[in-house]
Amino acid sequence: MFRKAKEFIIEKLIQVCGLASIFFVVVIFLFLLKEGLAVFKIVTPLNFLFGKSWYPISDPAQLGILPLICGSLLVTLGAAIISIPIGVACAIYIAEIAPSKTKEVLKAGVELLAAIPSVVLGFIGMVTLVPWVKNIFHLPTGLTALSGSIMLAFMAMPTIVSIAEDALYSVPKSYKEGAFALGATHWQTIHRVMLPAASSGILAAVMLGIGRVIGETMAVMMITGNAAVIPHSLLQPVRTLTATIAAEMGEAVVGSEHYFALFAIGIVLFIISFAINVTADLFLHRENR
Amino acid sequence: MRRSNLPQNLGFLLLWICMITTLFFLLALLFFIVSKGIRIISWEFLTQGPRQFMTQGGIAPAIVGTIYLTMGAIIFALPLGLACAIYLCEYSPKSFIVNLIRIGINNLAGVPSVVFGLFGLAVFVKFFGFGVSILSGALTLGILVLPGIISSTQEALLAVPQSLREASLAVGATHWQTIKKIVLPSALPGILTGVILSIGRVAGETAPILFTAATFYKKGYPDSVFSEVMALPYHIYALMTEGTHPIRQTEIAYGSALVLVFLVLVISILAIIVRQRQRIIYVH
Numbered sequence: 107m108f109r110k111a112k113e114f115i116i117e118k119l120i121q122v123c124g125l126a127s128i129f130f131v132v133v134i135f136l137f138l139l140k141e142g143l144a145v146f147k148i149v150t151p152l153n154f155l156f157g158k159s160w161y162p163i164s165d166p167a168q169l170g171i172l173p174l175i176c177g178s179l180l181v182t183l184g185a186a187i188i189s190i191p192i193g194v195a196c197a198i199y200i201a202e203i204a205p206s207k208t209k210e211v212l213k214a215g216v217e218l219l220a221a222i223p224s225v226v227l228g229f230i231g232m233v234t235l236v237p238w239v240k241n242i243f244h245l246p247t248g249l250t251a252l253s254g255s256i257m258l259a260f261m262a263m264p265t266i267v268s269i270a271e272d273a274l275y276s277v278p279k280s281y282k283e284g285a286f287a288l289g290a291t292h293w294q295t296i297h298r299v300m301l302p303a304a305s306s307g308i309l310a311a312v313m314l315g316i317g318r319v320i321g322e323t324m325a326v327m328m329i330t331g332n333a334a335v336i337p338h339s340l341l342q343p344v345r346t347l348t349a350t351i352a353a354e355m356g357e358a359v360v361g362s363e364h365y366f367a368l369f370a371i372g373i374v375l376f377i378i379s380f381a382i383n384v385t386a387d388l389f390l391h392r393e394n395r
Numbered sequence: 396m397r398r399s400n401l402p403q404n405l406g407f408l409l410l411w412i413c414m415i416t417t418l419f420f421l422l423a424l425l426f427f428i429v430s431k432g433i434r435i436i437s438w439e440f441l442t443q444g445p446r447q448f449m450t451q452g453g454i455a456p457a458i459v460g461t462i463y464l465t466m467g468a469i470i471f472a473l474p475l476g477l478a479c480a481i482y483l484c485e486y487s488p489k490s491f492i493v494n495l496i497r498i499g500i501n502n503l504a505g506v507p508s509v510v511f512g513l514f515g516l517a518v519f520v521k522f523f524g525f526g527v528s529i530l531s532g533a534l535t536l537g538i539l540v541l542p543g544i545i546s547s548t549q550e551a552l553l554a555v556p557q558s559l560r561e562a563s564l565a566v567g568a569t570h571w572q573t574i575k576k577i578v579l580p581s582a583l584p585g586i587l588t589g590v591i592l593s594i595g596r597v598a599g600e601t602a603p604i605l606f607t608a609a610t611f612y613k614k615g616y617p618d619s620v621f622s623e624v625m626a627l628p629y630h631i632y633a634l635m636t637e638g639t640h641p642i643r644q645t646e647i648a649y650g651s652a653l654v655l656v657f658l659v660l661v662i663s664i665l666a667i668i669v670r671q672r673q674r675i676i677y678v679h
Contacts, residue, residue, distance in 0.1 A: 135514075
């Protein structure tokens with residue numbers, strides 16, 4: 107009798123804790139919505155998303171986040187161009203070519219790269235990369251979208267490498283053996299058989315890597331120059347969605363339109379990252395089937 | 396046969412170059428931090444507070460602050476996360492809603508950390524009125540790692556063979572006894588790896604504590620959970636963007652970066668070792 111009661115209590119306790127963490131997450135999302143949606147009393151959603159000027163503290167405040175969206179997209183695009191080929195190549199090298207002992211070391215190396223805090227990457231970018239970019243391209247400032255892209259590329263790398271490597275690893279051994287049996291070389295097997303077979307997993311890896319870049323805050327804030335204008339090239343300073351929140355929330359007056367606008371940017375980021383993750387999930391599940 | 400070796404060699408060379416580039420970046424980064432940071436590290440640097448407008452003294456309060464925030468976050472998130480994972484894997488019926496919750500939690504792990512900072516500001520700092528404090532920061536960081544802890548624990552629990560559970564139930568153990576004595580011990584290395592990685596992540600996060608906990612300078616150590624706190628990652632950011640002695644501050648930032656990277660890497664290496672041992676156990 108006592109044992110049954112104990113069992114019952116423990117089960118309920120675990121259930122309560124479990125549901126509490128789910129409840130937490132839901133409530134907190136509702137808070138974000140509540141604070142963010144208030145800005146649409148002042149600007150229409152269309153003007154907010156596609157307005158070309160972000161002057162939140164002028165009077166009247168101009169709350170158009172198009173320059174910030176463009177900034178985020180530009181930095182992300184640059185980072186993607188660098189990190190996707192290199193990341194996928196690293197994944198192939200680790201999964202297919204490296205001998206098993208080297209493989210463990212390489213995987214540990216990639217994991218350590220993932221562990222380095224973004225503020226440290228931002229700091230190192232500020233003291234090394236930014237002056238180099240300035241000197242190489244003869245720019246007035248090295249705080250540009252390019253610097254941000256390079257630094258972020260190496261932050262997306264670990265995500266891309268580890269998920270793409272998993273995808274390659276889970277291709278059935280028989281595919282590879284079949285290709286070898288037909289007389290294909292190792293290289294032919296990799297690019298004609300392994301890559302197509304793992305393609306949806308690799309796509310998911312790329313999506314999640316990009317998700318990581320869009321959400322990155324500290325490094326971007328420190329090295330992209332934070333100018334809220336629509337950029338025309340990679341060699342200009344830009345300001346991203348994340349950096350705007352991080353840089354301005356400290357000064358925004360609670361309850362002001364600026365404050366609500368920053369929360370609305372939070373909602374935009376939330377939706378972007380959710381869309382990316384759901385898409386990546388779909389790719390991963392397609393592979394499982 | 397010889398004919399087709401050329402594309403293969405070229406291809407492998409290309410892959411090798413990419414691999415070396417990534418490793419080179421990692422090593423160059425570490426070399427830079429260590430070589431410049433080691434000059435500034437001294438006993439005084441590690442045990443004293445900053446003096447003379449951030450140009451003298453050390454970073455002890457920031458180290459202590461980071462430890463407080465990390466511990467607070469884990470104390471909050473660990474029991475909740477474990478319970479949630481156990482509930483989802485072991486107790487809840489396999490239904491559509493549970494699946495939905497699972498997908499939701501997995502996706503939350505990808506939400507930008509600065510958005511969690513906004514949550515923390517709206518809920519803990521403003522709504523509950525904790526103000527900018529250790530408590531707000533630790534809770535925000537806790538929420539941030541909650542999804543990660545839940546999904547890594549879930550994975551570890553799912554990897555425990557169903558036959559172990561059935562055998563335990565068959566010899567008359569109750570559901571909770573089975574979980575406590577059979578499932579959790581087998582899943583422990585996996586759970587531990589996830590938790591250790593979360594600790595590393597919390598220690599290095601900056602964006603969520605920007606407006607919930609961190610301050611650039613505070614005299615002495617925090618005396619309650621409601622006081623503002625210095626934290627290593629924020630300290631590095633602030634040294635580079637605020638203050639009036641950029642050259643001297645950059646040097647201190649190197650020292651702080653070295654301490655932070657050292658902390659985080661030690662934690663990650665620990666996680667890698669735990670996982671390696673788990674693999675060995677499974678093989679034998």
